[in-house]
């Protein structure tokens with residue numbers, strides 16, 4: 001089996017509803033679509049830096065003219081790479097044929113990528129190969145216009161094997177087991193089916209073959225195709241597709257795990273993985289942008305109609321909270337406030353850890369994502385300080401002088417930028433093998449702002465494997481000689497693997513799991529590991545719906561605090577002098593801060609789809625059997 005491919009990805013779909021001459025007149029260029037695609041993709045580069053791809057379709061072309069273009073790159077800076085190539089191609093054409101310059105019809109006819117429909121994708125290839133074949137969009141070609149299918153997705157299916165077997169049962173011979181291919185072939189199969197049915201219909205109505213073609217395109221029921229294709233999909237997905245003649249769709253999983261936003265007016269329809277991208281690129285307000293309803297698809301017919309159709313029965317809404325904590329850009333109006341709230345809500349625990357001694361404490365953060373929660377933490381600390389000033393003033397009100405008041409008011413919160421990130425990479429999603437070394441060299445430290453009598457409170461958005469802390473942050477912070485280092489995680493302890501698109505596939509990689517194993521050993525409870533293995537093994541061949549997440553029993557004997565303390569101990573190497581404490585967010589606070597994104601399986605083990613329980617079961621067995629394998 002070829003490696004399943006991970007998809008911590010971003011998508012962008014754009015349909016220009018007017019003729020290209022309209023954009024030339026209004027915005028000065030018929031390349032409007034390409035320019036907007038560049039921005040839509042670049043502003044989602046946080047979602048993928050290993051690969052980028054773009055496909056475009058020209059509507060209503062004559063037979064013999066090319067109408068689908070696709071370009072993909074797995075070079076460093078892949079977004080720049082593909083657009084540099086596109087630009088070069090366009091410029092070559094324009095230089096060789098000056099007559100194209102002011103002629104939109106000729107541009108459309110002769111220059112690739114000048115079309116009305118676009119699909120872009122940015123990709124993280126977090127493990128396995130990062131070959132060009134793994135870069136989206138994927139293409140399924142056919143001589144029949146409406147049988148051409150182009151797909152790109154931000155997704156991960158837990159049951160690729162089963163979906164693959166389904167295809168084989170249908171008589172197909174898929175060329176690989178990668179989930180993108182499987183999903184595309186699934187859609188493709190029902191697309192073919194639908195086309196065949198419609199052709200029969202047209203024939204019965206007396207239409208000639210040639211007359212039938214545009215009729216089929218018009219009547220094609222995309223929702224029906226998606227309903228049939230996605231029936232057995234178990235996973236998190238925002239799946240986008242284009243058909244050769246010009247229909248387009250984006251469908252979202254029934255639990256709303258992966259995000260997808262859209263906007264439309266009379267000039268454009270646009271879909272992206274993140275909302276602020278659309279706001280910025282098209283200068284539209286927050287309120288004008290909608291989320292695709294979980295289990296629905298937004299379908300843009302070739303004639304410009306936009307349909308919102310239900311595809312799957314909705315599941316309880318479990319939008320991924322990790323999008324809010326880490327993955328998405330913090331520029332979204334809601335996400336920004338949520339991250340701040342995460343910082344605020346954890347403050348009482350921080351104050352306790354420093355014995356309310358804000359005077360001898362420096363507050364800081366680990367760049368970049370945690371910067372926003374730092375602002376929230378600082379606001380809460382400021383509130384605490386103000387309360388103290390009020391009490392001081394009231395207590396001294398009989399003897400208050402201007403000087404005394406000045407003394408009280410001059411006390412300030414001490415915030416510093418202590419950690420500096422040298423490389424502009426997201427290390428969390430860097431491939432396992434090269435990560436340790438990278439992390440060790442990614443950060444640097446600011447000297448001269450910490451006194452030996454100080455506590456240093458430093459907030460990070462999440463602690464996953466703990467590499468960032470162990471290999472880099474704690475050691476470097478210790479070089480500043482603080483008395484105590486308090487690491488604050490704006491996310492709760494990550495105890496279970498993810499299987500819906502965030503790369504946390506192995507249990508033994510998670511520091512919370514490792515710490516719990518240590519505790520089990522110390523307390524002579526390690527037999528629980530054997531027991532959980534027996535229970536997991538016994539349900540190995542159960543249908544997904546009957547599998548129980550027994551891994552929860554591993555954590556049950558311990559309080560959160562005990563596990564946190566063990567994590568701190570394990571991440572602190574013997575040469576570190578400061579006392580190190582780690583504080584994690586509670587799951588209850590997470591839900592308070594991010595009320596719309598209640599998906600919390602990596603923290604609680606409560607998976608939103610049945611496949612999740614199978615994955616955690618498999619992940620545990622892999623760990624127990626010493627198999628260095630991914631669980632899906």
Ligand SMILES: O=P(O)(O)OC[C@H]1O[C@H](OP(=O)(O)OP(=O)(O)O)[C@H](O)[C@@H]1O
Pocket residue numbers: 326366367368369370421425426427428429460461462463464465466467468469
């Ligand atoms: O515990 P670990 O397994 O080391 O992973 C957690 C770290 O990874 C992320 O940083 P990243 O460099 O990806 O991104 P950022 O700059 O966007 O915060 C995250 O912000 C944590 O610092």
